[in-house]
Amino acid sequence: MNAVRRAGVGLAMGLLALLWVSGAAAQQADPPLSPEALEIARSLKCLICQNQSVADSPSPLAQEMRAYIARRLAAGDSREAIVRDLVERYGEEILLEPPRAGFTGLVWWLPVASLAVGALAIALTLRPRQRADVSPDEAPLAALAPEELAQYRQRLAAELARREGGHG
Amino acid sequence: MTFADAGNAALLFAFVVACYGTAASLLAARGRLPELLHSARHAVVALAALLTVAACALFHALLTHDFSLRYVYEHSSRAMPELARLTSFWGGQQGSLLLWAWGLAVLSLVVVWRLPVPALRAASAGPASHGGLEGRWGDLHLAPYVIATLLAIQTFFLFVLGFVGSPFERLEAIPSDGRGLNPLLMDPAMRVHPPLLLLGYMSFSVPFAFAIAALASGQVGRSWLRAGRAWMLLAWTIQGCGLLMGAWWAYRVLGWGGYWGWDPVENVALLPWLTATAFLHTLLVQERRGLLKVWTMALAIATFALAIFGTFVVRSGVLTSVHSFALSPIGPYFFGFLGVVLIGATALLLYRLPLLRAEGQIDAVLSREAGFLLNNLLLVGLAAAVFWGTVFPLLSEAVRGVKVAVGPPYYQQVTGPLLVGLLLLMGGGPLLAWRRTSPERLARQLGPPLAVAGAVGLGMAALGIERGLALVGAAACAFVAATVALEYWHGLRARQRGGESGLRALGTLVARGRRRYGGYLVHLAMVLIAIGVLGSGHQLDRLVTLAPGEQARVGAFTLTYDTLYELRGPGYEGVLARLQLGGPRGEYLGTLQPDRRVYANWEQQPVSTIAIQTTLPWLQDVYVVLTEADASNRVTLHVYVNPLVVCVWLGGVLFLLGTLVAAWPEARGPRAAVGSAVAVQPAATAGATQEGA
Numbered sequence: 001m002n003a004v005r006r007a008g009v010g011l012a013m014g015l016l017a018l019l020w021v022s023g024a025a026a027q028q029a030d031p032p033l034s035p036e037a038l039e040i041a042r043s044l045k046c047l048i049c050q051n052q053s054v055a056d057s058p059s060p061l062a063q064e065m066r067a068y069i070a071r072r073l074a075a076g077d078s079r080e081a082i083v084r085d086l087v088e089r090y091g092e093e094i095l096l097e098p099p100r101a102g103f104t105g106l107v108w109w110l111p112v113a114s115l116a117v118g119a120l121a122i123a124l125t126l127r128p129r130q131r132a133d134v135s136p137d138e139a140p141l142a143a144l145a146p147e148e149l150a151q152y153r154q155r156l157a158a159e160l161a162r163r164e165g166g167h168g
Numbered sequence: 169m170t171f172a173d174a175g176n177a178a179l180l181f182a183f184v185v186a187c188y189g190t191a192a193s194l195l196a197a198r199g200r201l202p203e204l205l206h207s208a209r210h211a212v213v214a215l216a217a218l219l220t221v222a223a224c225a226l227f228h229a230l231l232t233h234d235f236s237l238r239y240v241y242e243h244s245s246r247a248m249p250e251l252a253r254l255t256s257f258w259g260g261q262q263g264s265l266l267l268w269a270w271g272l273a274v275l276s277l278v279v280v281w282r283l284p285v286p287a288l289r290a291a292s293a294g295p296a297s298h299g300g301l302e303g304r305w306g307d308l309h310l311a312p313y314v315i316a317t318l319l320a321i322q323t324f325f326l327f328v329l330g331f332v333g334s335p336f337e338r339l340e341a342i343p344s345d346g347r348g349l350n351p352l353l354m355d356p357a358m359r360v361h362p363p364l365l366l367l368g369y370m371s372f373s374v375p376f377a378f379a380i381a382a383l384a385s386g387q388v389g390r391s392w393l394r395a396g397r398a399w400m401l402l403a404w405t406i407q408g409c410g411l412l413m414g415a416w417w418a419y420r421v422l423g424w425g426g427y428w429g430w431d432p433v434e435n436v437a438l439l440p441w442l443t444a445t446a447f448l449h450t451l452l453v454q455e456r457r458g459l460l461k462v463w464t465m466a467l468a469i470a471t472f473a474l475a476i477f478g479t480f481v482v483r484s485g486v487l488t489s490v491h492s493f494a495l496s497p498i499g500p501y502f503f504g505f506l507g508v509v510l511i512g513a514t515a516l517l518l519y520r521l522p523l524l525r526a527e528g529q530i531d532a533v534l535s536r537e538a539g540f541l542l543n544n545l546l547l548v549g550l551a552a553a554v555f556w557g558t559v560f561p562l563l564s565e566a567v568r569g570v571k572v573a574v575g576p577p578y579y580q581q582v583t584g585p586l587l588v589g590l591l592l593l594m595g596g597g598p599l600l601a602w603r604r605t606s607p608e609r610l611a612r613q614l615g616p617p618l619a620v621a622g623a624v625g626l627g628m629a630a631l632g633i634e635r636g637l638a639l640v641g642a643a644a645c646a647f648v649a650a651t652v653a654l655e656y657w658h659g660l661r662a663r664q665r666g667g668e669s670g671l672r673a674l675g676t677l678v679a680r681g682r683r684r685y686g687g688y689l690v691h692l693a694m695v696l697i698a699i700g701v702l703g704s705g706h707q708l709d710r711l712v713t714l715a716p717g718e719q720a721r722v723g724a725f726t727l728t729y730d731t732l733y734e735l736r737g738p739g740y741e742g743v744l745a746r747l748q749l750g751g752p753r754g755e756y757l758g759t760l761q762p763d764r765r766v767y768a769n770w771e772q773q774p775v776s777t778i779a780i781q782t783t784l785p786w787l788q789d790v791y792v793v794l795t796e797a798d799a800s801n802r803v804t805l806h807v808y809v810n811p812l813v814v815c816v817w818l819g820g821v822l823f824l825l826g827t828l829v830a831a832w833p834e835a836r837g838p839r840a841a842v843g844s845a846v847a848v849q850p851a852a853t854a855g856a857t858q859e860g861a
Binding site for chain 2: 042043045051052053056058091092093094095096097098103104106107108110111114115118119122125126
């Protein structure tokens with residue numbers, strides 16, 4: 001698997017370097033993006049880079065995509081339409097932010113759902129306690145079952161012994 | 169026989185020794201035979217020695233260019249300087265695993281050294297007579313199981329190292345030079361960051377071993393708590409430092425202007441740290457009130473499982489696609505091991521449920537206990553969301569055959585609210601009393617910190633900061649800082665009333681309550697890190713192209729490009745640009761010298777050395793990457809202005825300081841004992857439900 005991966009990475013890097021060199025001149029002409037275009041570019045993944053968005057990447061592919069976004073925006077197209085066309089061309093993988101509907105909705109809603117379940121569990125743990133008027137330390141010792149009382153005494157003795165031992 | 173052969177032999181022999189030691193300590197535990205336990209202890213010593221030999225053999229091979237070893241060939245080259253070649257040790261998977269195993273062997277030695285030694289003659293006396301014989305880090309009942317667990321983990325790693333992917337694997341033909349190490353990994357921070365993370369992952373084995381020992385022996389009381397806390401704190405500190413070093417490395421080397429990219433490898437390293445943070449907090453509840461015992465155990469187990477997951481992911485690249493996942497030769501073994509760990513530990517936990525019954529209940533919603541529960545919900549929720557986002561692309565590819573990306577926008581939106589929640593809890597939690605706080609009392613105590621928070625929020629708004637998140641975040645940070653200050657102040661005042669003077673009172677305050685006041689320092693560190701994170705949300709970036717003598721304005725700063733120099737060093741050549749940095753009024757702030765290097769064997773991957781200058785008074789980093797230089801000496805620079813990032817690093821230093829204060833061994837033992845003696849209370853509610861189950 002190492003060889004395959006390395007070949008893949010190597011290929012991507014080689015491609016990147018090649019495009020980089022040829023794109024160097026173009027880079028200087030890269031016009032500053034409008035905030036809206038920048039926002040779209042930030043939400044798209046640069047497919048030939050490692051962990052970079054289209055906005056961050058200096059690669060020519062990303063540059064081209066940035067220019068494309070700016071062009072379409074200038075032509076009055078909506079963000080949705082631009083992103084939809086780019087997804088059609090490059091695949092769902094370019095979306096850094098997975099759609100909230102369909103299968104990828106799972107990635108969004110599962111954490112929310114598990115958090116809700118956790119909160120519910122905590123609420124259930126806490127709820128019945130509030131009704132108890134007598135807090136346990138106020139309950140008379142006599143109310144304890146004999147074996148519990150014995151256990152408690154034993155623990156108390158052990159703690160005290162340990163405490164003394166610690167001082168000595 | 170060469171040194172490398174000796175290393176290989178040492179690994180294989182170590183595997184046998186680890187198998188024997190595991191069996192011996194298990195037998196010792198079941199049959200309670202002290203002789204066997206002594207033998208298992210010797211096995212631990214032998215393992216430390218054998219793995220040291222293996223590690224030295226790999227270092228030796230790297231230093232002497234023994235390219236007959238595949239590992240040396242793949243991860244080093246003749247052109248690399250010596251220090252960089254030492255870094256190659258953990259540049260690949262096999263070496264990383266060897267470092268892990270070596271670290272575990274040495275740490276096991278320390279653990280075993282601190283465990284009590286059974287008297288040989290006491291064999292017939294039975295376990296009851298050991299009751300009072302409590303060692304420093306765990307009592308006699310735990311010892312055999314701790315050793316067995318550590319050695320079992322070691323056995324697995326030695327199996328992988330010896331039989332699946334050995335660092336001492338030979339090549340059939342000896343190449344004349346190696347492929348070298350990825351230049352991004354040659355930065356000095358890389359000498360520290362990967363080993364720290366690997367050692368952090370590894371250290372989570374020890375609290376896990378104590379948890380398993382407590383469950384297996386049924387001694388789930390104080391010894392386990394004390395040992396579990398101490399070792400978890402150690403692992404948590406190492407992992408925390410590893411994460412911070414990683415962020416620092418990314419910031420200084422990767423050149424995209426940030427320090428945390430939500431990369432899979434970063435994410436999986438964060439996971440055990442998060443669950444360990446939750447563990448350290450619930451442990452307080454268990455110590456104090458005897459609650460949440462099952463949950464604490466579960467966290468210790470989950471933390472270790474996540475650490476194993478992270479160890480596997482860190483160098484294997486498996487999270488990039490399903491294919492690399494399936495093709496990874498060690499993958500099946502790691503998942504088998506993970507399965508054994510999870511199923512075995514869960515079964516043990518279920519079997520011991522009766523022993524882990526809560527000794528009371530949470531009496532009120534407004535109590536420290538409830539605050540810790542909420543803290544755990546947020547931390548574990550955070551870990552779950554990060555884990556889910558990290559593995560989701562794999563799941564999508566496996567289930568639908570469609571690749572998806574889960575990028576920073578997802579993590580920012582999902583973790584943002586949870587992190588703000590944690591900050592607020594950090595501010596309010598310490599003000600909650602154990603058992604019950606009356607709303608009036610809480611309101612009174614919350615007053616001053618809330619006032620400070622409001623003042624800071626309004627002040628920032630007055631300064632012209634408009635982003636809602638920044639305002640809320642800053643107010644939350646002020647809230648936590650004010651709470652910590654208040655807690656220190658209350659403690660100090662109480663001491664001063666006792667007749668101590670200022671500094672002396674501070675000294676005794678911290679010395680007497682290391683865990684509490686060290687913990688507060690860590691809270692402050694988190695505030696600093698949060699400030700840095702919030703600040704970097706206001707990053708400014710510009711791409712500028714300059715000819716010599718030209719000037720560019722970025723934000724409030726001006727950059728003047730002087731000249732371009734040629735650069736030549738061991739294994740690389742490149743160019744270096746010299747720039748003058750000017751402030752808002754044109755004053756000279758410093759000289760920046762970003763460069764761009766091409767390393768031998770890595771021509772297609774040029775590396776930029778980034779120039780960073782931190783400026784006062786707003787702690788803005790001017791961060792310059794040299795992306796291109798053409799024949800006529802024109803340079804293209806990517807310039808970022810990053811406000812407050814330096815707070816992250818300051819927070820890191822304070823984090824280390826705080827954990828050192830909290831973890832420093834108490835000179836005398838009685839304090840902890842006093843704390844838990846106070847907590848003893850009758851188990852009045854035998855029918856209490858199991859917490860956190």
